[in-house]
Amino acid sequence: MSLVRLNRRCSRRGQTMLELVAASTIIGIGMIPALKLTTKGVTHANDLELSETLLSLCASKMEEEMARTMAGWDLNDHQGQFSIAAHPELRFQVSKSDSSVDGGLPGKLAAIQVVVWQDTDADAIVDSSEHNVWLATKLAKLTSYEEKSKSN
Numbered sequence: 001m002s003l004v005r006l007n008r009r010c011s012r013r014g015q016t017m018l019e020l021v022a023a024s025t026i027i028g029i030g031m032i033p034a035l036k037l038t039t040k041g042v043t044h045a046n047d048l049e050l051s052e053t054l055l056s057l058c059a060s061k062m063e064e065e066m067a068r069t070m071a072g073w074d075l076n077d078h079q080g081q082f083s084i085a086a087h088p089e090l091r092f093q094v095s096k097s098d099s100s101v102d103g104g105l106p107g108k109l110a111a112i113q114v115v116v117w118q119d120t121d122a123d124a125i126v127d128s129s130e131h132n133v134w135l136a137t138k139l140a141k142l143t144s145y146e147e148k149s150k151s152n
Contacts (some may be wrong), residue, residue: 011052020125047131050118054090054133058116059093062135065112069139075140079124082116091119093126103138110139 015023075132079093082103095113098104117132119125126132 050131051133053087054116054118054131056092057092058114058133058135060115061094062114062137063114065096065114066095066139068138069110069112069141073110073141074108087118089119089122090116091124092116098141108141110141113138137144 073100075096077093077095079091081088082092084089084090088132092113095102096110098106098108098110100106113134113136115132115134117126117130120130121127
């Protein structure tokens with residue numbers, strides 16, 4: 001009798017192949033969506049970080065251009081590349097005009113537009129597929145600005 005009990009215990013020590021396959025399938029079904037969510041989360045976090053960087057650089061460039069325009073009514077358009085080691089592909093373009101067509105008043109009000117984008121194809125042109133941020137403002141020409149910049 002004790003021999004029969006011993007054989008029953010020995011035969012049930014491990015898992016059957018069917019149980020292992022079923023457990024693996026259940027775990028696999030649960031893991032695939034979890035991995036997809038993790039991948040999407042990382043992708044969205046990277047996109048958000050890039051968007052924040054673009055917005056920060058665009059606002060900074062806008063402030064710089066407003067100061068340059070106020071100091072001497074400089075309305076020259078220009079573009080360039082930011083010298084950031086982590087993002088060498090980031091570029092900017094500045095458009096300034098006091099023309100009434102662009103929303104300004106000749107000699108009195110300038111319209112300033114700044115775009116910063118991730119130039120992934122390195123063609124120095126903003127493409128619809130590239131991440132970008134646009135900011136625009138208007139700036140009045142005041143003699144107090146010019147006098148202040150000349151005194152510094």
